[in-house]
Amino acid sequence: MDLLIAGVVFLVTYGLIATDRFDKTVLALLGGVAMIVLRVIDQETAFHAIDFNVIFLLAGMMILAAILLTATISACTQPVPGGGGESEAPPSSAPSAEQPGASATPYTAPGDY
Numbered sequence: 288m289d290l291l292i293a294g295v296v297f298l299v300t301y302g303l304i305a306t307d308r309f310d311k312t313v314l315a316l317l318g319g320v321a322m323i324v325l326r327v328i329d330q331e332t333a334f335h336a337i338d339f340n341v342i343f344l345l346a347g348m349m350i351l352a353a354i355l356l357t358a359t360i361s362a363c364t365q366p367v368p369g370g371g372g373e374s375e376a377p378p379s380s381a382p383s384a385e386q387p388g389a390s391a392t393p394y395t396a397p398g399d400y
Contacts, residue, residue: 293327 300318304311322328328336 296321
């Protein structure tokens, strides 16, 4: 009977996680609490089943991922020295509109048709 209850709790928890309507961490904790409340596993056995090597491995990976994400974002937002940039206008040898005899057509660089 415990196996059936555990399977139902697992499938309900997994189904709710798959819908992505609720926070996954909260649902996982509620699924674990449901296992203890429904007496599928006792509290002491549940605490002894926690593998702290995995917990610390996941925590370390999350820290590294956050550092790499921050470094990637800051590297992507820094201007490249001497690289110009898309926001800068291309250098123009055509006369500007303020100059006498300037044409009304905008400047197009070679290859920009």
